Amino acid sequence: MSFFSIQPQLPDTHSHQGEVSWKCPSNIALIKYWGKRPVQLPENASISFTLDNAHTVTSVNYQPRSTSEKWVQFLFEGKEEESFEKRIVKYLNSIIDDIPWIGQIAFKIESENSFPHSSGIASSASSMGALALCLCDIEKKLFGLKDEALFRKKVSFLSRLGSGSACRSIYPHIAAWGPSEMIPESSDLYAIPIDYLDEVFTNFHDDILIVSDQEKAVSSSAGHALMDTNIFASKRYEQAGTHMKSLLESMKVGDLTSFGKIVEDEALTLHALMMCSDPSYILMEPNTLEVIKRIRTFRKEAGLPLFFTLDAGPNVHILYPHHIKTEATAFINSSLLSLSHEGRIIKDQVGQGPVKLK
Numbered sequence: 001m002s003f004f005s006i007q008p009q010l011p012d013t014h015s016h017q018g019e020v021s022w023k024c025p026s027n028i029a030l031i032k033y034w035g036k037r038p039v040q041l042p043e044n045a046s047i048s049f050t051l052d053n054a055h056t057v058t059s060v061n062y063q064p065r066s067t068s069e070k071w072v073q074f075l076f077e078g079k080e081e082e083s084f085e086k087r088i089v090k091y092l093n094s095i096i097d098d099i100p101w102i103g104q105i106a107f108k109i110e111s112e113n114s115f116p117h118s119s120g121i122a123s124s125a126s127s128m129g130a131l132a133l134c135l136c137d138i139e140k141k142l143f144g145l146k147d148e149a150l151f152r153k154k155v156s157f158l159s160r161l162g163s164g165s166a167c168r169s170i171y172p173h174i175a176a177w178g179p180s181e182m183i184p185e186s187s188d189l190y191a192i193p194i195d196y197l198d199e200v201f202t203n204f205h206d207d208i209l210i211v212s213d214q215e216k217a218v219s220s221s222a223g224h225a226l227m228d229t230n231i232f233a234s235k236r237y238e239q240a241g242t243h244m245k246s247l248l249e250s251m252k253v254g255d256l257t258s259f260g261k262i263v264e265d266e267a268l269t270l271h272a273l274m275m276c277s278d279p280s281y282i283l284m285e286p287n288t289l290e291v292i293k294r295i296r297t298f299r300k301e302a303g304l305p306l307f308f309t310l311d312a313g314p315n316v317h318i319l320y321p322h323h324i325k326t327e328a329t330a331f332i333n334s335s336l337l338s339l340s341h342e343g344r345i346i347k348d349q350v351g352q353g354p355v356k357l358k
């Protein structure tokens with residue numbers, strides 16, 4: 001049973017062909033989603049900044065499918081990509097009960113990322129978000145749907161089934177996913193926008209220092225699965241709930257000191273959980289730790305609110321408010337850039353969410 005009312009067969013009226021295109025940003029979690037249960041439901045609530053520069057643009061050309069025709073043709077950055085195509089077919093099959101008309105349509109999907117493929121930045125959130133936006137937009141056109149809030153909810157729901165954290169990329173600025181007593185109407189089926197926090201967070205910076213561009217040794221899916229046997233799992237889920245409460249309280253009043261403490265604790269907890277999984281693994285590199293140490297020293301000496309967080313990888317997300325941009329940039333250029341891989345950094349910030357291009 002799907003949560004959404006289902007649009008069944010294609011209607012007779014409207015045209016069944018066309019093209020839609022969406023730009024969808026990536027996001028960085030402040031409270032991390034780590035550990036899940038079927039089907040792609042989080043063990044704890046999470047919250048993230050929606051980014052801006054790190055994004056995927058996806059265009060979907062659609063027309064009625066003849067029985068002999070290929071269901072999906074996929075081009076990544078202009079080239080046919082068989083492995084990605086297979087993944088998309090698997091994904092479409094997995095959501096066909098929620099969006100059955102897709103079986104009657106042939107899709108030509110073209111996708112590109114704003115960041116290099118080998119930058120060590122995961123693209124699953126932005127790419128699954130962009131694809132789900134395109135599919136729901138086509139559904140909107142085919143069936144003449146109008147409810148914008150329901151549209152976003154369904155996009156978030158469908159993107160979640162492709163990649164859990166993708167469901168948070170659908171909203172501007174800040175989004176939360178997973179039930180929390182602090183967040184009315186929160187759900188583990190989809191994310192919802194959080195728009196009542198202090199203004200300082202609406203243009204917060206996230207400069208992503210690329211420490212390594214290598215593919216991770218352990219994928220996020222494998223990492224989530226290892227939480228099933230992690231002896232600290234239940235304590236962790238409890239901690240995530242407490243962190244969510246304190247983080248929202250600090251963000252409501254713009255308390256940057258408390259914000260930074262919780263966000264850094266979350267990042268280090270995520271990696272600590274990896275280190276005490278069975279088997280254990282480490283995704284941080286020596287330079288990840290060196291960057292963290294230098295950020296903490298800078299913060300103490302300069303007395304400025306500059307913090308770090310980490311994704312499931314070695315790259316460091318440097319977080320700071322817009323009003324310290326000059327000082328933060330000077331510090332990053334003089335003290336951190338030399339620790340990056342080939343001087344690579346992706347300068348990003350909290351953004352306005354997805355944009356319809358066509």
Ligand code: PMV
Nearest residue numbers: 029032033163164165220312
């Ligand atoms: O969405 P997934 O399955 O790639 O998992 C994402 C996990 C983290 O990025 C580490 C945390 C998060 O909440 O985004």
